[in-house]
Amino acid sequence: MKILVTGTAGFIGYHLIKRLLERGDEVVGLDNINDYYDLRVKYGRLEETGIENAENIDYGKLIQSKKYDNYKFIKLNLEDREAITKLFEKEKFDKVCNLAAQAGVRYSLTNPYAYIDSNIVGFVNLLEACRHNDVKHLAYASSSSVYGLNETMPFSVHDNVDHPISLYAASKKSNELMAHTYSHLYNLPTTGLRFFTVYGPWGRPDMALFLFTKAILEGKPIDVFNYGEMKRDFTYIDDIVEGVIRVIDNPPKGDPNWSGKQPDPGSSKAPYKIYNIGNNNPVKLMDFIEAIENAIGKKAEKNMLPIQPGDVPATYADVTDLIEDLGYKPATPIEEGINNFVKWYREFYNV
Template sequence: MKVLVTGAAGFIGFHVSKKLLERGDDVVGFDNMNNYYDPALKEARASLLKQTSTCNSGNFTFIRANLADKVAVDQCFKDHQFDRVIHLAAQAGVRYSIENPMSYVESNIIGFTNIIEACRYAQTPHLTYASTSSVYGANTTMPFSEKHSVDHPIQFYAATKRANELMAHSYSHLFELPTTGLRFFTVYGPWGRPDMALFKFTKNIIEEKSIPVFNHGNHTRDFTFVEDIAEGVIRSSDQIAQPNSDWDSNTPDPSTSNAPFRIFNIGNNNPVKLIEYIQAIEKALGKEAILDLLPLQPGDVPDTFADSSALEKSVGYKPSVSVDDGVKQFVDWYRDFYKV
């Protein structure tokens, strides 16, 4: 197949693109390589994707452009006929959305609109896109289920991703565009983002600096290894969303529809306390952390716990990498990449 992956030089987009290339698919990567974090890391990912395409049957084409640029997006769809679109590009980060909300409007609202419009006119067979566990917001019922209400986000980032889900449903309903939204739960692993906890903690422990531990380490997170995530994304993309023939408008299931629309949690189904996560990093590094215990930050969700049974039933997704193994793989990559 020929697959468009937006955010291909990003953390999850890189792993998804690499898996697609390794199985023989042609990948068109679309990324603006912005400076939200060190662009050198994005360049290194893109370079590795180009190397991967020379060693396998899948070809990699890279487009350096902004999704908010409608002309660039339309030209991409004019130049290529896609069998699948996997939309992973977004402005990420919970706390940054408090500081710079307009960047989320550009990337997550305007960019998403340009992609879904292009899919509509190209009659793309299936659009799979990234949502987030942050949409559960003020909900405290565990584990989080796709059937729960998600109408009370507690930060702007989550509000923009919830908007994407609603926009997708409108296009699925109006234009019969098959769409699948995936709510990611705390993804971690090699080639991760420098603004994420695992990256910051590893760096500071190596440099013998203190690490900020919010909510005094009492957070729990459904940490999900990036290779497991990439496998779930690809399986979801392969299987085209279909209308739910049992959908009842009197008692609607918010995760499906009588349109070709669906939403899945994609997590590890095994929440871990933040302090235990830090202990896994200490074990992998062979060094103790200096903890700076801090209160809960505005916009932070204290706990996440994914019910991923619907995704497992639909596409056979079942994560297999433990936190200890996943953290060790990240630490090994970090030491090799940064030569420390």
């Protein structure tokens, strides 16, 4: 298959394309390489996939990987409609996996327009390009944050998610609504993936695992929000990638039993589907911190703080649909995943 993966300088995108390339798919990677977090990590990921000298890459130019014959990379903004249109017309993708987005809940409180540009304008550009170029399946990153004020645990794709509490979450819910519209109107198969707190080697520097590891190694205090009374369904990167690949390979066909009288939010008569990809095993924040301390071999000094605006106290994924439809359930234990991350962190930063 020829697959476009957006967000390939990002955490999940980097791991996904390595798996796709290793199994023989032809891949075009796209990223705007913005400076939302430490560019050394983004450049490092690109270099690992044979895209060298990333800081000097020309905008809009396809670059051939030095490591994989079946991989090319292009630096582009999703909101650049003309450039996206040209790329699709030229490359003729079979499938698209959209992982590019302005990420982060807290950042959306102070930089709202970044989310509208990338996550709304950029997403409609992709939908239009898929529609006009006979793309067979669009899989895209949604987020567990769409569950918002929902307190029914575990979170199910069949739950109502109309009460987001951050603009980031609202932008991801908007993606799901926009995708359904295109599935319904143009028979474009789309699948939304609600990721639950992804972690692992090459992880994002704005996420708790990275921030905690860095601070503990530097002997600095860590900020523990909601006084440690948080639970997260931490999901290891390899488990996420396995789930994404199974989704890409299995476009939705639409549910003939779907009823408008009792509408199920997670599916449709149209070729549209939503999946949770989570570990189905929420971990207390204090237990998570203890696992990091054990991996590093050093105790953390803790700043206990109230919950932040836009944060939810707990996440917990119901992955029944993922198991029933695709025969898959994430299962990497938190201790194993954290050990792998700490090992990578020490090697990358030489500490």
